[in-house]
Amino acid sequence: MRFALAAVVLLIAAVAYGQSQLPLRDLGVTWSRGAAKVSFSARDLADERVRRELSSGLRKRLVVTVSAHLSGSNWKMGLRQFGCDVTRDLWEDGYLVRIGDQSERLKTLEQVLDRCLVVQGLFVGEPESYELQKGRDIYFAVRAEFNPISKKQCRELIRPTSGDDPVGPISVNIVRRRICRAEHAIEFRGAVLKVPQ
Amino acid sequence: MSRFERKILFAIGLSVFLALGGSIFLAQGALRDVYAVGVNERFGAELVHGVEARRGQLMALRSASDQVADAVQWAVEAELTKNRKRSTLDGLLVELLERYDIVTSIRVIDEAEKVLASASRAPDPLGEEVRTTTRERESDPGTGRLRIAVEVSVPEVYFERLQEAGEVADVYSRLQRQGASVSDVYAWVFGVLAFLVILVAFLIGAIVSRRVTRRVTDLAEASRKVGAGDLTVALPTGARDEIAELTQAFNEMVRDLRDSRTRIEYLQRIGAWQDFARRLAHEIKNPLTPIQLAAQEMDETYTGEDTTYQKKLAHARAIIEEEVATLRRLVGEFSAFAKLPEADLSPSDLCELIHSIEDSVPAVLEDVGHGTAAPIEVRLSCGTEPIAVRMDPMMLKRGVDNILRNAIQAVYEAHPKGGGRVLVRAYESEGVGFVEIRDNGPGIDEENWERVFDPYYTTKAEGTGLGLAIVKKVVLEHGGEVRLDRAPEGGARFSIELPLMEPR
Numbered sequence: 105m106r107f108a109l110a111a112v113v114l115l116i117a118a119v120a121y122g123q124s125q126l127p128l129r130d131l132g133v134t135w136s137r138g139a140a141k142v143s144f145s146a147r148d149l150a151d152e153r154v155r156r157e158l159s160s161g162l163r164k165r166l167v168v169t170v171s172a173h174l175s176g177s178n179w180k181m182g183l184r185q186f187g188c189d190v191t192r193d194l195w196e197d198g199y200l201v202r203i204g205d206q207s208e209r210l211k212t213l214e215q216v217l218d219r220c221l222v223v224q225g226l227f228v229g230e231p232e233s234y235e236l237q238k239g240r241d242i243y244f245a246v247r248a249e250f251n252p253i254s255k256k257q258c259r260e261l262i263r264p265t266s267g268d269d270p271v272g273p274i275s276v277n278i279v280r281r282r283i284c285r286a287e288h289a290i291e292f293r294g295a296v297l298k299v300p301q
Numbered sequence: 302m303s304r305f306e307r308k309i310l311f312a313i314g315l316s317v318f319l320a321l322g323g324s325i326f327l328a329q330g331a332l333r334d335v336y337a338v339g340v341n342e343r344f345g346a347e348l349v350h351g352v353e354a355r356r357g358q359l360m361a362l363r364s365a366s367d368q369v370a371d372a373v374q375w376a377v378e379a380e381l382t383k384n385r386k387r388s389t390l391d392g393l394l395v396e397l398l399e400r401y402d403i404v405t406s407i408r409v410i411d412e413a414e415k416v417l418a419s420a421s422r423a424p425d426p427l428g429e430e431v432r433t434t435t436r437e438r439e440s441d442p443g444t445g446r447l448r449i450a451v452e453v454s455v456p457e458v459y460f461e462r463l464q465e466a467g468e469v470a471d472v473y474s475r476l477q478r479q480g481a482s483v484s485d486v487y488a489w490v491f492g493v494l495a496f497l498v499i500l501v502a503f504l505i506g507a508i509v510s511r512r513v514t515r516r517v518t519d520l521a522e523a524s525r526k527v528g529a530g531d532l533t534v535a536l537p538t539g540a541r542d543e544i545a546e547l548t549q550a551f552n553e554m555v556r557d558l559r560d561s562r563t564r565i566e567y568l569q570r571i572g573a574w575q576d577f578a579r580r581l582a583h584e585i586k587n588p589l590t591p592i593q594l595a596a597q598e599m600d601e602t603y604t605g606e607d608t609t610y611q612k613k614l615a616h617a618r619a620i621i622e623e624e625v626a627t628l629r630r631l632v633g634e635f636s637a638f639a640k641l642p643e644a645d646l647s648p649s650d651l652c653e654l655i656h657s658i659e660d661s662v663p664a665v666l667e668d669v670g671h672g673t674a675a676p677i678e679v680r681l682s683c684g685t686e687p688i689a690v691r692m693d694p695m696m697l698k699r700g701v702d703n704i705l706r707n708a709i710q711a712v713y714e715a716h717p718k719g720g721g722r723v724l725v726r727a728y729e730s731e732g733v734g735f736v737e738i739r740d741n742g743p744g745i746d747e748e749n750w751e752r753v754f755d756p757y758y759t760t761k762a763e764g765t766g767l768g769l770a771i772v773k774k775v776v777l778e779h780g781g782e783v784r785l786d787r788a789p790e791g792g793a794r795f796s797i798e799l800p801l802m803e804p805r
Contacts (some may be wrong), residue, residue, distance in 0.1 A: 161356050161463060161467075162468075194463075195455070256485060257468075261469075271490050279487075283472065284475075284482070
């Protein structure tokens with residue numbers, strides 16, 4: 105019993121420590137119909153190398169993940185993710201940006217960054233999630249990634265060799281995670297705020 | 302867990318985990334080398350070059366499309382400057398289409414957005430997907446401002462191939478960057494799986510070795526018990542291996558020790574009884590003669606007239622003389638028991654012993670039958686081959702005679718009218734010489750099978766209980782054993798076992 109209690113205390117301390125390590129940034133949070141709408145900019149993800157890669161003519165991916173957490177907890181009470189597939193059009197000047205099933209052409213890289221990394225009024229989580237947490241402290245965490253390889257694509261690109269040995273599939277799974285993770289990522293969190301009553 | 306078990310397990314663990322550590326180390330090095338063969342800078346550079354080449358191809362096509370648009374503009378301007386007729390443009394545009402493959406259509410449009418001339422290529426019958434763009438040029442050849450729209454297209458596959466090459470180069474560069482850690486992942490996954498396999502093997506090994514070590518620790522525990530004096534220990538031998546042989550040897554050793562101790566204890570007890578018999582014989586024998594003489598003197602020197610008293614004296618003298626005679630016989634037997642010599646062993650044949658006993662059988666039968674031969678069938682047998690043992694023939698004959706006499710007496714009491722049988726035979730089996738005396742008499746109750754060899758234990762009214770004790774002492778001094786059990790005929794069976802002489 106004492107061991108379990110100590111483990112819980114350690115876990116909470118570790119979570120709190122982990123949260124405190126994320127850099128703090130101003131996030132605009134408004135509430136609409138019981139759900140949070142978050143606004144922020146992650147344009148600083150696009151450093152010089154990222155900009156060069158985005159202009160290479162090869163399809164690159166920008167993914168932004170926003171999650172809502174109870175203060176002192178890692179549990180995600182709300183999650184929202186969206187990604188842009190950005191391809192510079194080598195045939196004609198401009199960029200082809202694909203978000204979900206929608207495509208649009210943008211003339212400059214700055215427009216692309218504004219479209220993909222500057223978020224205005226993004227709904228995060230469902231009203232039901234916040235309904236139960238009224239008055240409690242929460243915070244929003246943001247992770248912006250440059251060019252993570254999607255799970256599906258990663259599975260297609262890195263396959264275990266056919267065979268009955270268990271080493272291959274397990275190793276390939278671990279290698280996939282490492283190989284397919286984002287080439288560059290930034291994380292930050294907003295200030296702790298209370299869910300309105 | 303015993304120290305022995307801990308040492309065995311430590312040895313197993315050390316060997317398997319050293320092997321595991323070594324194999325991980327070697328596998329890690331081998332994997333890095335293998336990985337370096339497949340993923341290296343040269344391949345990566347070539348892939349990047351491939352991507353650059355495809356990109357360069359597209360950029361060249363783009364540049365070419367601009368140049369074609371310029372060329373079309375110049376041709377149209379030249380035609381209009383030369384002929385001043387717009388009607389000749391159609392033929393020129395068809396000619397230009399034939400000249401430039403990437404051009405799919407050309408339109409010449411005036412300021413009012415009216416198409417003055419146009420030409421277009423027929424759609425590709427194969428339906429190849431193409432990417433199309435329009436290059437527009439402004440022109441003023443003196444006939445009014447014109448806009449020349451040149452539509453060019455390139456196969457979409459060029460763009461797809463660029464993307465595919467880019468993705469492969471991207472993954473490859475990631476693999477290259479993660480090179481060391483990828484081989485480490487393989488090595489560690491292999492290591493963890495091998496560890497689990499070895500752990501299972503170790504546990505199985507521990508269980509199996511425990512069966513062996515338990516037998517060894519059981520042996521050690523049994524040895525401690527034997528050392529403490531407990532000779533009843535016997536261990537199961539189990540499987541056929543060296544430990545089973547060791548256990549068997551241990552069991553035999555304990556059994557020999559137990560037999561030796563029993564023999565020594567019995568001989569010590571007999572020795573004590575001999576000492577007691579000697580003292581008893583001495584103490585009883587000395588007063589017998591004065592008692593007898595005193596009784597005789599009292600009877601002979603009475604001079605009185607009282608005839609009744611004289612009769613009483615004579616009766617008392619007779620009783621005293623009879624009891625003194627009995628006591629003398631007892632003293633004689635005690636004395637003989639006390640003076641029983643130790644066996645003087647020499648190489649002899651058990652069959653000769655049987656033959657010598659055969660000679661004394663008639664006398665025994667007559668003695669038991671009180672003057673006439675008792676109607677008992679006594680058979681003696683021995684094989685044709687001599688049974689060589691080391692023995693004292695006289696003492697052993699005395700012992701066998703004793704048992705034979707007891708058997709004849711018992712059978713005679715049970716079958717006084719005839720039908721009694723006694724068998725005496727000698728034979729050898731598994732390195733042991735046997736003399737067996739068995740009968741069809743009433744036998745002896747099983748609870749007395751051990752006690753009959755104790756001195757002074759007898760079931761007969763006139764017995765001294767020394768006969769079988771003497772037999773056992775003699776046999777033990779021969780290094781043998783005498784046992785009693787039930788004969789197949791229902792009576793008693795005495796078996797004297799003597800070790801055979803080693804063949805020279």
